[in-house]
Amino acid sequence: MASAHVEAPAADANAGLPDYLLDPNAVMKDVDAKWRYNQPPDYTNTRKIWAQTKTQNHTAASLPSLVENLVKNWEVEASFKTDISDWRTIDYPNFTFSINGAAPVTGEYMLKVGTYNAILTSNEYYSPEKSDFSSSHKTFKRMIPTFAWEVLEVYSGPPTVSFKWRHWGVMKNDYVGVNDKGEKVTIPAHGDTIDIQGVAIAKVDSAVRLQAVEIFYDPLEVFRQIAKKSEVKKTELPSGSKEDLTTLLHGEGYAAEKSQAGIASAGCPFMPGENRE
Template structure:
């Protein structure tokens, strides 16, 4: 009689699942339980169409470039249209800050108060956040440029700190109207 040493086949470790907002640029638009600034999720279909037709890059699904691009697109939706920070899924609420051009770190609450455009555009000869609140700043830019696509061009470093090159583009449909100092 022969004895055989039989080993159970080794099960491959399953890849860790990633959050949907890293895999799908429209993930947070499906958050039906969230409070939305204008009562419902915004419609990004025109912007996504312009993006698909005019983008420069074709990132492989699941690549770091693709995940960074999806994260930023979902973050922008949340920062612009979810007025309650606890509804934001793309950031760690206790640690999140942002800084622009070497300026001091600002909180998400600051961005929610003043608006995304006002939080990231310093007063200059063409635009002054001092004359525009959250809603009016969005109207100014949306009327001027109805679609404003965004893409990652290159990722320079991986997590936990990601540095990347990007572009933001659109076609001006109306004159820019702003109030300055």
């Protein structure tokens, strides 16, 4: 299906658009916002990989470009702004998010559990219920250091925007997570690209802020691709340990990496790696 055809707005019309529609890095310039790790993240590597390996070349200020920038800025805010009142890309009182027709959740819920745990379902490789914000981000950011994102097609324009998206990156490091049985799951890195696609329906207000986001995709596909070549190792986590889950999964060194890996990071709009989109 072809993308919805929308003429690129004239330059003077662009001046009236929110910056987060025209610049994928707009919200990272919000120096007064409350940032996780006390400063905006660095998406330099992600933007570079995106430019080198994307499949689409959207005209600047076209509808696909505007949608792509909106979602990228929203992902930055959802992953790294710790005060939801600082999220400029959403209509805060009305914002909800849902996956595959499930009951919608609020922005506060996403902020509490993390974007990974908000979009994934429990399975033999991973469990959102048994993970927390810190462990989930370490699991996926370490495995895929650069996870880019693009809009493939836009099917309808505002106020209800429907579009197809792609999320991809190379599995450079081992997958280490906790599954639905509470076991530690380790899968050796295979060095191939993980490529996930899905569709989304986003309702926006008159200021082009997100009011409701519905994502439809196969949440198990990422794990099928992760485990496609390698032996899956499952071990019991020590019971009664005073260590936090992230340390139990990733070792003592994770805390020392936090400031570096957390800041040089980018997330996933629909799945927030260390450098993601």
